[in-house]
Amino acid sequence: MSAPTTVREPMTKTALRAATDLGYKSFTAGKFTFERDEYFAHITFPGGRHIMAVDAFLRALMRDVAWGFFYGTVNFDNVFGTGNHYGTVERVAGLFNKAYKDANRHYVEKFQSKDLKATFEAMLDDWTNEGFDPFAAPEETGRPFGPKKGNNTAAVQRQRVVAQRMVGIKGDTPHRSDAAGFPVNRQFVDVPQDEPEIHAEPGFEGEVHAFNLYGYLSRSDVTWNPSVCAGVKDSLMCPTTEEYILPIIHGNDRVEWFIQASDEIIWDIDDKNTGAPVAKVTMKAGDVAAMPANIRHRGYSPKRSMLLVWENNDGRLPSMYAKQELKPYPVEF
Amino acid sequence: MVNTVFGSLENYEKGSVDIIDGDPKHYCFSNVFEVASQSKPYERVAVGKNLKYVMEATRTEGTSPWYSASHDESALCMDGEVEVHYIKPEAAPVPESKEGAVKLAGEPAGKKMGWVKLRRGHQALLPKNAAYQFRAAHPGVVLIQTIQGDCTVERWGDICLK
Numbered sequence: 001m002s003a004p005t006t007v008r009e010p011m012t013k014t015a016l017r018a019a020t021d022l023g024y025k026s027f028t029a030g031k032f033t034f035e036r037d038e039y040f041a042h043i044t045f046p047g048g049r050h051i052m053a054v055d056a057f058l059r060a061l062m063r064d065v066a067w068g069f070f071y072g073t074v075n076f077d078n079v080f081g082t083g084n085h086y087g088t089v090e091r092v093a094g095l096f097n098k099a100y101k102d103a104n105r106h107y108v109e110k111f112q113s114k115d116l117k118a119t120f121e122a123m124l125d126d127w128t129n130e131g132f133d134p135f136a137a138p139e140e141t142g143r144p145f146g147p148k149k150g151n152n153t154a155a156v157q158r159q160r161v162v163a164q165r166m167v168g169i170k171g172d173t174p175h176r177s178d179a180a181g182f183p184v185n186r187q188f189v190d191v192p193q194d195e196p197e198i199h200a201e202p203g204f205e206g207e208v209h210a211f212n213l214y215g216y217l218s219r220s221d222v223t224w225n226p227s228v229c230a231g232v233k234d235s236l237m238c239p240t241t242e243e244y245i246l247p248i249i250h251g252n253d254r255v256e257w258f259i260q261a262s263d264e265i266i267w268d269i270d271d272k273n274t275g276a277p278v279a280k281v282t283m284k285a286g287d288v289a290a291m292p293a294n295i296r297h298r299g300y301s302p303k304r305s306m307l308l309v310w311e312n313n314d315g316r317l318p319s320m321y322a323k324q325e326l327k328p329y330p331v332e333f
Numbered sequence: 334m335v336n337t338v339f340g341s342l343e344n345y346e347k348g349s350v351d352i353i354d355g356d357p358k359h360y361c362f363s364n365v366f367e368v369a370s371q372s373k374p375y376e377r378v379a380v381g382k383n384l385k386y387v388m389e390a391t392r393t394e395g396t397s398p399w400y401s402a403s404h405d406e407s408a409l410c411m412d413g414e415v416e417v418h419y420i421k422p423e424a425a426p427v428p429e430s431k432e433g434a435v436k437l438a439g440e441p442a443g444k445k446m447g448w449v450k451l452r453r454g455h456q457a458l459l460p461k462n463a464a465y466q467f468r469a470a471h472p473g474v475v476l477i478q479t480i481q482g483d484c485t486v487e488r489w490g491d492i493c494l495k
Contacts, residue, residue: 136436165405166458190335196457197450203445207460209420213409214339214454230407230456232478235386237407257381259365259388259476261411261454263338264348271354278355282348286340286366286411288380288388289350303337306407310478312383329359330382333489 023148025126029119030109032091036127038146043080045093045107050080055144058127059247062134065120066225068323069113071311072318075296078275082116082252086315089113096251096296097248098274124156135222137243137304140186161227168211173229175211176219187243187304188218214261217241219307224299227310238309242301251296253318256311256328260287263305272296293321294328339453340366341412342392342472350494363492365390365411369474371491375467377477378486379435385432387485389477393469399437400466401426406434406459406479409453413473417457419446420464429464433482437464451475 027034029034033044041057043050052060060076067074076083078097083090093107094100128134130150131142135158163173176182184191193215200208213229217239224246242265248257251272257300258265260283269279272294281289291297299307320326340346342482345366355377363380372378374394381388403425406419422443427435441464448455459465459477467475479485 092493116479157340166407166456169458185336188337190337192452192454194452196452196455198447199449200447201445204421207451207463208447209460210417210449210451210455212454213456230458230478232386232405232407232480235383235478235480237478255383257383257388259381260348261339267382277353277359279353279357280351281360281362282351284346284348284364285338286338286364287348288361288363288365288390290359290361290381310381310383310388312386315483317384326384326431329356329361330384331358331361331487331489333493 025122027119027123029091029111029116032109034123041127043093045109047107048093048094048105052077052080054127056247058124058132058134058144061120061124061158063224063248065117065124065156066135066158068117070250072253073272073296075249075251077249081248081251084113086318087113089116091116096273096275098276125151126151128152128156135225137223139243158222160225161229163228163230166209166211166230167213167216169209170206176216182219184218185220185241185304191215191218193218196297208290213239217261226311228308234306234313236313238311240307240309241304242299242307243304246299249296249298252291252293254312254321255293255328256291256309258283258289258291259308259310260285261306261308263301263303264306265299265301265307267305268298268300270296290330292329293326303311339411341402342366342370342474357494360494361489362469362494365474365476369465372467375386376486377484378467378488378492379481380476380492382401382481382487385480386399387479387481389479389485391467391475391477393473393475394471395469397467399440400434400484401437401441402434402461402482403427403429403431404480406477407456408451408459409456409476410453411474411476412453413469413471414450414452415467415469415473415475416448416450417459418448418466418468419460420444421446422462422464425462426427426429426464431482432480434477434479435483440464440466456464
């Protein structure tokens with residue numbers, strides 16, 4: 001297990017490149033180092049270095065932080081990412097890249113999840129400039145480039161919505177409204193906002209319940225951020241609104257399902273371990289598809305769309321799939 | 334000009350699985366409107382299965398049987414308009430140890446809890462130990478989040494891309 005992560009003072013010139021003092025802090029996590037300049041995030045690790053466009057890096061980092069490293073692997077790109085072990089997390093470089101792996105150039109380091117999350121949160125806050133929202137669609141936010149200019153702490157500290165039973169039930173996650181700061185998104189202005197008729201007899205107001213899920217989603221101010229809206233034991237319906245490109249390549253540690261509620265998403269499906277392409281799945285409104293436990297996927301949504309991500313939150317599953325006690329696909333037929 | 338596309342029984346377009354390496358059946362790719370268009374009213378056809386958990390596509394048309402479950406379920410209306418009527422039975426109709434929806438013999442004795450009317454995009458709670466019945470004047474589609482049980486119909490070979 002690696003030592004606690006640290007934060008260094010604003011970078012000046014580094015061995016990586018000549019840079020003026022741009023005002024950004026540099027960070028370390030174990031043997032990984034993270035620095036940013038006007039356009040790029042620079043990552044070094046024993047035996048290698050990596051570079052990513054800073055907008056792509058921040059969008060990926062935002063999801064990794066907000067989701068608590070999510071289910072399975074969060075690949076920032078085809079080299080760099082995290083693997084969640086639920087309590088601990090692996091920071092990986094090249095582990096899920098066949099060329100790196102075959103050449104033994106990969107590097108993996110394990111951290112306590114809370115330690116790495118704290119470093120990532122600090123990095124995200126420091127590296128996100130005023131006016132740039134890593135959760136927003138590119139059309140709806142400013143630019144992340146250039147020297148450090150302010151921050152956007154409120155945007156990067158959004159909490160993921162997790163309803164216990166269903167959105168809108170007394171004591172559970174509240175509805176979204178103009179008054180609550182959630183106007184209808186520009187790409188969903190045609191989505192009906194009517195609420196269901198509810199006729200509850202006295203004493204049953206907490207059980208006779210319904211809400212307008214599509215209206216709720218039309219008011220989401222973030223993209224690619226599955227949030228729990230209804231649960232049946234470990235079955236979690238996690239709707240999300242999608243626009244542009246999923247900022248990470250999600251590697252499954254269990255079977256996940258997608259139900260396309262509106263519009264269209266095109267998915268690139270790759271082998272989870274090697275990154276080799278295995279399929280392209282095009283989902284239109286009403287389509288349902290499984291994402292097997294042995295793949296990674298990245299979605300492309302040309303128009304803002306509604307996707308119902310459906311997860312099985314049973315904590316025993318990653319180990320069962322890893323040991324091949326379960327087949328990676330959900331149904332035999 | 335914004336045009337958000339939702340499907341319906343009358344108008345849906347199915348996507349595709351383009352395989353480079355592997356088996357298309359592993360994606361269990363179907364379409365809820367197509368499934369419902371080929372189902373009898375209130376057949377609860379699994380379109381998603383995650384071990385014991387299922388998503389059932391249901392054609393709502395006319396009046397359904399009364400159902401109950403020992404756990405919460407949810408119903409998302411994806412097309413049409415449907416009412417859900419609820420009764421709190423005098424005794425829990427389904428033992429705690431049994432999972433999935435159970436079709437009841439008829440309307441159970443108990444207190445009327447009320448009802449909801451759903452249109453496209455509306456999602457209702459089907460609370461544990463309550464009995465519920467769907468009523469729809471015209472065909473529609475509801476997606477039920479539940480656990481596989483006696484009422485779950487599986488016909489993957491018919492509904493999925495191969």
